[in-house]
Amino acid sequence: MYVAVKGGEAAIANAHRLLADRRRGDRSVPSLTLAQIASQLSLAVDRVMAEGSLYDPELAALAVKQARGDLIEAVFLLRAYRTTLPRFGHSDPVDTGRMLVERRVSAVYKDLPGGQLLGPTFDYTHRLLDPELASDGDPDTPQTATDSGEKITRVSDILGDEGLIEEDSLTDASAPVADITRTPTEYPMGRDARLQTLARGDEGFLLALAYSTQRGYARSHPFVGEIRIGDVDVEMMIPELGFSVVVGRIKLTECQMVNQFKGSAKAPPQFTRGYGLVFGQSERKAMAMSLCDRALRAGELGEDLTAPAQDEEFVLSHCDNVQATGFVEHLKLPHYVDFQAELDLVRRMRAEHAAKTAADQTDSAGGGANKEAAE
Amino acid sequence: MNAPLTQEPTETLARYNFAYLDEQTKRMIRRAILKGIAIPGYQVPFASREMPMPYGWGTGGVQVTASIIGPDDVLKVIDQGADDTTNAVSIRAFFAKTASVETTTVTTDASIIQTRHRIPETPLQEGQILVYQVPIPEPLRFLEPRETETRKMHALEEYGLMHVKLYEDIARNGHIATTYAYPVKVEGRYVMDPSPTPKFDNPKMHRSAALQLFGAGREKRIYAIPPHTDVVSLDFEDHPFEIQHFEQPCALCGAEQVYLDEVVLDDRGGRMFVCSDTDHCETRRAGGHRGTMLGDPFLAEEKEVS
Numbered sequence: 001m002y003v004a005v006k007g008g009e010a011a012i013a014n015a016h017r018l019l020a021d022r023r024r025g026d027r028s029v030p031s032l033t034l035a036q037i038a039s040q041l042s043l044a045v046d047r048v049m050a051e052g053s054l055y056d057p058e059l060a061a062l063a064v065k066q067a068r069g070d071l072i073e074a075v076f077l078l079r080a081y082r083t084t085l086p087r088f089g090h091s092d093p094v095d096t097g098r099m100l101v102e103r104r105v106s107a108v109y110k111d112l113p114g115g116q117l118l119g120p121t122f123d124y125t126h127r128l129l130d131p132e133l134a135s136d137g138d139p140d141t142p143q144t145a146t147d148s149g150e151k152i153t154r155v156s157d158i159l160g161d162e163g164l165i166e167e168d169s170l171t172d173a174s175a176p177v178a179d180i181t182r183t184p185t186e187y188p189m190g191r192d193a194r195l196q197t198l199a200r201g202d203e204g205f206l207l208a209l210a211y212s213t214q215r216g217y218a219r220s221h222p223f224v225g226e227i228r229i230g231d232v233d234v235e236m237m238i239p240e241l242g243f244s245v246v247v248g249r250i251k252l253t254e255c256q257m258v259n260q261f262k263g264s265a266k267a268p269p270q271f272t273r274g275y276g277l278v279f280g281q282s283e284r285k286a287m288a289m290s291l292c293d294r295a296l297r298a299g300e301l302g303e304d305l306t307a308p309a310q311d312e313e314f315v316l317s318h319c320d321n322v323q324a325t326g327f328v329e330h331l332k333l334p335h336y337v338d339f340q341a342e343l344d345l346v347r348r349m350r351a352e353h354a355a356k357t358a359a360d361q362t363d364s365a366g367g368g369a370n371k372e373a374a375e
Numbered sequence: 376m377n378a379p380l381t382q383e384p385t386e387t388l389a390r391y392n393f394a395y396l397d398e399q400t401k402r403m404i405r406r407a408i409l410k411g412i413a414i415p416g417y418q419v420p421f422a423s424r425e426m427p428m429p430y431g432w433g434t435g436g437v438q439v440t441a442s443i444i445g446p447d448d449v450l451k452v453i454d455q456g457a458d459d460t461t462n463a464v465s466i467r468a469f470f471a472k473t474a475s476v477e478t479t480t481v482t483t484d485a486s487i488i489q490t491r492h493r494i495p496e497t498p499l500q501e502g503q504i505l506v507y508q509v510p511i512p513e514p515l516r517f518l519e520p521r522e523t524e525t526r527k528m529h530a531l532e533e534y535g536l537m538h539v540k541l542y543e544d545i546a547r548n549g550h551i552a553t554t555y556a557y558p559v560k561v562e563g564r565y566v567m568d569p570s571p572t573p574k575f576d577n578p579k580m581h582r583s584a585a586l587q588l589f590g591a592g593r594e595k596r597i598y599a600i601p602p603h604t605d606v607v608s609l610d611f612e613d614h615p616f617e618i619q620h621f622e623q624p625c626a627l628c629g630a631e632q633v634y635l636d637e638v639v640l641d642d643r644g645g646r647m648f649v650c651s652d653t654d655h656c657e658t659r660r661a662g663g664h665r666g667t668m669l670g671d672p673f674l675a676e677e678k679e680v681s
Contacts, residue, residue, distance in 0.1 A: 326430030
């Protein structure tokens with residue numbers, strides 16, 4: 001006997017209660033603290049801050065905890081909080097040239113002002129599971145050295161001095177900055193809006209697209225001009241004061257990709273730029289972003305548009321994982337009204353098909369049968 | 376999220392505005408709605424916000440409702456025609472909590488009805504607002520994936536592609552194979568996606584006394600049909616638009632000419648059909664109507680005979 005489906009409210013409440021229990025896990029094991037997550041799972045926290053577009057390690061750690069380690073869910077939590085915050089202005093452009101650098105590598109120069117600095121990297125580790133980490137032992141304290149005081153010049157500036165790389169299209173500082181969270185999406189997008197979209201885009205999606213450009217789908221002959229990771233001051237112009245003040249300090253990863261360019265009727269042969277800038281230590285994302293940025297500049301540089309990574313609407317309207325996961329997962333919501341409509345149509349078409357097949361068979365079954373069918 | 380809005384919020388708890396969205400955002404959305412009403416069927420881009428529910432789960436509808444709702448409104452939320460589907464329950468609870476508004480399941484009592492996939496069977500009245508949750512607002516999207524192109528096509532009123540698609544359906548299948556999200560033309564100008572409602576509901580949009588608002592959060596578009604506006608389903612002279620017909624009435628309330636859900640009763644092919652609009656069904660049953668499942672002797676007998 002059919003019982004009308006009731007009690008959605010109780011079901012939801014119970015499901016969420018069960019979720020809270022599962023999130024907590026074995027109660028004999030101590031609960032994770034936010035400080036533990038923020039300091040020991042810091043790259044997860046960095047990713048959540050980057051794709052959540054909100055720089056707050058404590059809130060990001062809370063989101064990771066609340067999401068049971070599901071980072072896209074954590075990004076979503078952070079975004080839904082961010083969107084409620086008042087917006088009182090925007091900062092001055094951060095100066096990554098004055099970054100307090102923790103890591104800085106260049107693949108195009110063997111040595112350069114400021115030197116190569118490996119910093120805390122997985123590179124050159126052997127990926128062998130370390131059983132000692134299962135226990136509580138503390139690692140050795142890191143080596144330190146005194147700062148040489150040498151300015152860590154950006155590679156793009158070194159190349160720029162010689163005119164080998166295109167000018168950074170310097171935007172008018174008084175022009176309004178795009179804000180993709182406050183204006184509707186419209187194509188074609190300015191590069192500022194595009195970079196904002198990429199900066200919060202899904203790491204996996206951008207990584208795959210970047211990879212596709214390396215495998216020949218819009219090949220751009222990239223070199224890592226420079227990757228730098230470190231802290232920068234965020235300054236803000238306070239009109240009442242008439243000068244900028246530092247409002248905080250954030251960790252950033254910046255990647256300047258240098259790409260070959262044969263030149264066009266308008267521009268001489270020179271290197272072109274692909275740019276990646278991400279909150280926290282997110283090297284993979286910054287590199288992928290810079291490759292995607294370069295691929296998306298195809299139109300501007302007069303290159304043939306042949307590959308998905310060059311297609312602005314394709315890349316930018318699908319790179320947001322909060323949007324993507326919402327829409328993919330909405331398929332689990334009830335669709336029985338639409339499905340009923342399809343059932344009705346398919347049944348009708350099948351009946352017509354069966355009738356037609358039957359009619360065809362009787363037609364071809366010879367005189368007697370034909371006569372019967374005619375009756 | 377657990378902060379009761381009626382109490383003084385403590386410093387540590389996040390605080391939210393009436394109906395969640397801040398007033399600036401509401402004003403921005405209201406401007407988009409007004410523009411939508413002024414140009415019926417035209418998709419107005421708006422700066423959709425991230426909402427505390429996922430994209431694709433009604434964020435557009437929720438933003439529209441949040442922007443128009445006031446303390447005196449009475450809200451009804453349906454999904455698949457039913458008030459008790461989980462997502463409808465969740466959205467209703469959201470507004471009950473963030474706006475402390477009265478909620479109802481009775482169509483005639485509601486001043487705002489937010490819906491996904493259905494239009495209530497009871498005709499809507501003047502003063503009521505129907506808010507649709509829209510996944511893909513662009514009716515031309517599956518013919519042309521590029522936004523830059525489709526906007527041009529709308530601007531030039533270039534809808535030939537849509538007619539070709541419908542024609543090809545007929546040539547191939549003998550039918551127009553679109554059963555839901557069936558495209559309509561609004562006030563003789565814009566081709567519009569009615570959201571994935573079954574085409575059964577399309578005629579209800581035509582010259583409806585209620586204001587109809589459509590919100591697509593992920594796609595950042597709002598559009599509208601003002602009251603008493605012409606909404607015509609696309610068709611051909613020799614293949615006129617027609618809606619679904621069900622061969623039996625609702626098994627619970629005996630209603631005919633309504634949209635029914637098919638319910639699987641067992642694994643031996645047993646099926647029953649019941650009203651998709653739960654309020655309509657309950658109101659009829661309260662009025663003494665009985666379907667076969669609830670022991671209408673006449674209908675039960677008739678069924679046995681057939």
